[in-house]
Each structure stands twice: as C-alpha cells, then as structure tokens.
Amino acid sequence: MTKQFFAPLAIVTALACAALVGVNVAQAHHAFSAEFDGKSPVLLRGKVSKVEWINPHAWVHLMAAGPDGQVREWMVEGGTPNTLLRSGIDRNTLKPGTEIVVRGYQSKDKSCAPVCKANGRDVAFPDGRKVFMGSSGTGAPKDGSDPNDK
Amino acid sequence: MIREFLVWLQDQWGKGAGDTAQSWSQQLLGSLNLWGLVEGTHLLSLMLFAGTILFVDLRLIGATFQRTPVSVLSRRILPMTVFGFGFMVITGAALFFAKPLFYYHNIWFRAKLIFLALALVNIVIFHLRAHRNQQVWDLLPKPPTETRILAAISLASWLLVIILGRFMAYSWFDCGKPIPHWVNLVQECKTSEHGAVDASAMAAIGGTGS
Numbered sequence: 001m002t003k004q005f006f007a008p009l010a011i012v013t014a015l016a017c018a019a020l021v022g023v024n025v026a027q028a029h030h031a032f033s034a035e036f037d038g039k040s041p042v043l044l045r046g047k048v049s050k051v052e053w054i055n056p057h058a059w060v061h062l063m064a065a066g067p068d069g070q071v072r073e074w075m076v077e078g079g080t081p082n083t084l085l086r087s088g089i090d091r092n093t094l095k096p097g098t099e100i101v102v103r104g105y106q107s108k109d110k111s112c113a114p115v116c117k118a119n120g121r122d123v124a125f126p127d128g129r130k131v132f133m134g135s136s137g138t139g140a141p142k143d144g145s146d147p148n149d150k
Numbered sequence: 151m152i153r154e155f156l157v158w159l160q161d162q163w164g165k166g167a168g169d170t171a172q173s174w175s176q177q178l179l180g181s182l183n184l185w186g187l188v189e190g191t192h193l194l195s196l197m198l199f200a201g202t203i204l205f206v207d208l209r210l211i212g213a214t215f216q217r218t219p220v221s222v223l224s225r226r227i228l229p230m231t232v233f234g235f236g237f238m239v240i241t242g243a244a245l246f247f248a249k250p251l252f253y254y255h256n257i258w259f260r261a262k263l264i265f266l267a268l269a270l271v272n273i274v275i276f277h278l279r280a281h282r283n284q285q286v287w288d289l290l291p292k293p294p295t296e297t298r299i300l301a302a303i304s305l306a307s308w309l310l311v312i313i314l315g316r317f318m319a320y321s322w323f324d325c326g327k328p329i330p331h332w333v334n335l336v337q338e339c340k341t342s343e344h345g346a347v348d349a350s351a352m353a354a355i356g357g358t359g360s
Contacts, residue, residue, distance in 0.1 A: 030319045055185035055248070056319075082182045113347060114326045 032105075032140040036077075036119040040106040041143075042067060044074055044118065048098045053081045053091065057135075060094065060102070060123075066116055067106070076102050076120040078133040087131050089123070099126050102133075103145060121145040153341060156250040179248040188248075192241035199234030200308055202227050210301035212292030219288045253318070255325045255342040257333055262314040269307040276300045328352040 032038070046064035058078040065071045078084055094100075101124040107117040122145040124130045134140060136148040164174030178185055208214040209223050246253055253259040280297040287293045293301075323329050325337055326344025328351075333339075339346035 034320055035322075053180045055179055055181070056189070080186065081180060082186065085182060109322075109327070111328055111352070113328050113352065114344060 030138070032119060032138040035107055035109075035117075036105045036140070037108045037110075038105055038141040040067070040110070042102075042104055042106050042118050044076065044102045044104070046071075046074075046100070048094055048096050048100060049073070050096055051091070051094050055080055058084055060100075060120065060133075061115075062100065062102070064102075066112070072112055073115040074118060075115050076104055076118045076133075078120050079135045083135065084133060087133070088129075089131055089133060093125065094123075100124065103143075104134075105140070153251070153254060153338075156254050159247065160250045175247055175250065178244065185245075185248060188241050188244045191237060192245060195234045195237030195241065196312065197234075199231055199238050200312060202231040202234065203308060204305070206231065207301040207305040210293055211298050211305070212290075216291035220284065220293065221288050251342070255337045255339060255344075256318055257323050257337050258314050258317040258320075260336065262311055262318070265307045265310040265314065269304060269311060272300060272303050272307060276304070 044062060044064035044066075046062040048060060048062050050061040052059040052061075058081055060076045060078060062074055062076070063071055064074050066074070078089075079087075084090070102118070102120050103122050104118040104120040107119075109117070119140065120133045121140065121143060122130055123133045132146050134146060136146055140146070142149045160175045161173055164177070165171050172180070178188075205214065205227055206224060209216075209218070209220055215223055276297075280294070280300055287297065292298070321327075323333050323337070324344070325334070325339035325342040326347060328347045328349040329339075331348045331350060334346040334348060
C-alpha cells in the first residue's frame with residue numbers, strides 16, 4: 001500500500017467504526033451526577049401512563065407517590081430503545097396501564113416542575129420479572145441493579 | 151414562521167395513515183440503530199475535523215510547525231478537515247431533524263449556532279483578506295498579525311461550538327422548568343409546548359413542594 005492511500009483508508013475505517021461504537025456513545029450520553037442525585041433513591045410504584053421510545057434515553061411516565069408521599073407524575077429515564085429491547089423491555093411489556101415498580105434516583109432538581117424526574121435503575125413487572133433499565137458506565141451508584149457493574 | 155415549519159418537520163413530514171403512524175423525524179428519534187449510528191458518526195467526524203483544523207490554526211498562529219510552509223501543511227491536512235466537515239454537517243443536520251423543536255428552544259443550541267456562524271464568516275474573511283497574499287508570508291514562522299488573529303478566532307469559535315454542543319445533552323434549562331426569566335426569553339419558551347416558567351415567580355409563590 002502506498003503512503004497516499006493510507007490516510008483516506010484510515011479515515012474511512014474510523015468512520016465505519018461508528019457503526020460499532022455509535023450505540024455505546026449514546027449509552028454514555030451524559031454523566032449520572034450532572035443531573036441525578038445518587039443520595040436520593042426513590043421507589044416508585046404505579047401504572048405506566050406513557051412511554052417515550054426515543055434516543056438517547058427512553059422515558060417512562062407513571063403516576064406514583066414520591067419520597068414525600070404525594071402522588072405526582074414521574075418521568076423515569078431509561079437506556080436507549082436499543083438497550084431496553086436487548087434486556088427484554090419493549091412496547092408490549094411496557095404498555096400503558098402496566099403496573100410497575102421502579103427503583104431509581106431522583107434528579108438533583110427536586111422541584112418536580114413540570115413533572116418529577118428520576119434516573120431508572122431497575123423495573124419490576126407484575127409477573128415478578130425484574131430488569132435493569134438504565135445505562136451502564138454513567139457513574140450511577142453501584143447498587144447491584146446493573147448486571148454489567150463489576 | 152420558523153417554528154411552524156419545524157412543527158411540520160417534526161410531526162407531519164413523512165407521516166402515513168393510521169393511529170400509530172409516525173413522521174420521519176419521529177421514526178429517526180425512536181430508531182433502534184440509526185440514531186446512535188448518526189450520533190456516533192457526528193462525534194467521530196467532529197474529532198477528525200477539529201483535530202486537523204487545530205494543526206492548521208496553530209501553524210497560522212505561529213505556534214507549531216514553524217519550519218513547514220503554510221501551503222504545504224494546508225495541502226496535506228485541509229482535505230481531511232473538509233472530509234470531516236462534510237460528514238459532520240450531514241450527521242448534524244440529521245440529529246437536528248430528529249428533534250427540531252427541542253433544539254429550537256434550546257439555549258445551548260442557539261449559542262452554538264451563533265459561534266458556528268462566526269466560524270464560517272471567519273473562513274470567508276480569511277479567504278478574502280489573509281489568503282490573497284499568502285505567498286508573501288507562506289514561509290514565515292509567524293504569519294502577519296491579521297492572519298494570526300483570524301486563526302485564533304477560528305480556533306476559539308470551533309472550540310466553543312464543540313463545548314456548547316456538548317452541553318445540549320443536559321436538561322438544566324429545558325423549557326417548562328423553573329428557569330431564569332432571561333433564559334425563557336432567549337429560548338422563546340412561551341411558544342414552546344412546555345411553556346415558560348420563571349424561577350423567580352416560582353420562588354415568590356413559596357417553592358414547589360417536595
């Protein structure tokens with residue numbers, strides 16, 4: 001291979017690698033501690049009202065009692081639609097009306113305006129199935145919910 | 151008027167019939183692989199672009215490669231910069247297309263566009279002024295002051311474009327949250343679907359519970 005072909009080839013290879021790393025980039029979209037409070041764990045029990053299946057984070061909406069006992073709308077951040085699908089969460093398992101229990105951490109901003117926000121760690125379904133719903137490698141507390149934590 | 155167009159772009163364009171039909175924008179945002187691929191490519195091409203323009207700008211400032219003629223360095227490096235720029239613009243446009251209204255009402259994005267415009271205008275000025283007599287200073291370790299200033303503006307504005315772009319991932323100032331009045335104005339939150347909530351007004355009515 002001549003020298004002049006090396007640079008373009010290296011560039012094209014690097015860009016092709018995007019196919020492989022793209023999903024991982026999206027998973028580590030932002031650091032946990034920038035928006036969520038690792039010292040404010042929440043346990044939310046309620047019926048799913050809506051799920052936004054969007055990148056880079058899906059959002060699960062539910063009416064649930066917060067730490068103060070007041071029932072409000074919560075939106076819980078999950079992984080990408082892709083990571084959720086691979087861990088067994090999709091449009092059919094998380095239909096509106098499904099009763100779920102979510103473990104997670106509330107946002108640093110606790111004003112609950114317009115709705116309360118949390119980072120989801122795992123979600124339990126009516127059949128007892130418990131699935132990790134977050135993203136790995138964001139710096140969230142190592143609480144045992146992420147099977148990829150070492 | 152811009153906002154109406156973006157509403158159509160986000161919610162209507164490419165939408166088929168049926169209750170669950172989604173527009174092309176919504177399909178991209180909800181895609182399993184495409185969005186991540188586009189974002190990954192945006193970041194990688196950005197690295198190629200910024201990494202190479204860094205060398206050219208530092209040479210023009212007179213900080214590095216002082217014994218290499220500017221024309222030699224440009225000929226070797228600028229094609230890679232242009233290549234990266236092309237991918238960066240295409241993927242950037244696609245990422246905007248996936249969430250146009252979010253970015254429209256986003257203070258980081260608006261600031262990013264300002265510095266992006268500054269960087270592009272700077273390129274035009276460089277070509278109209280400094281580039282014309284390049285043979286005079288091509289071999290100089292330190293190009294003329296005007297050239298060095300234009301290179302410094304280029305470097306600073308691209309760095310700001312990248313930093314501001316990075317902050318778009320954080321939702322501290324999203325419309326609908328209690329945020330300072332001036333941020334609501336800058337983001338035109340009043341016209342957003344989440345509305346404008348002034349932090350000072352929230353504090354005046356005695357906080358927000360919990």
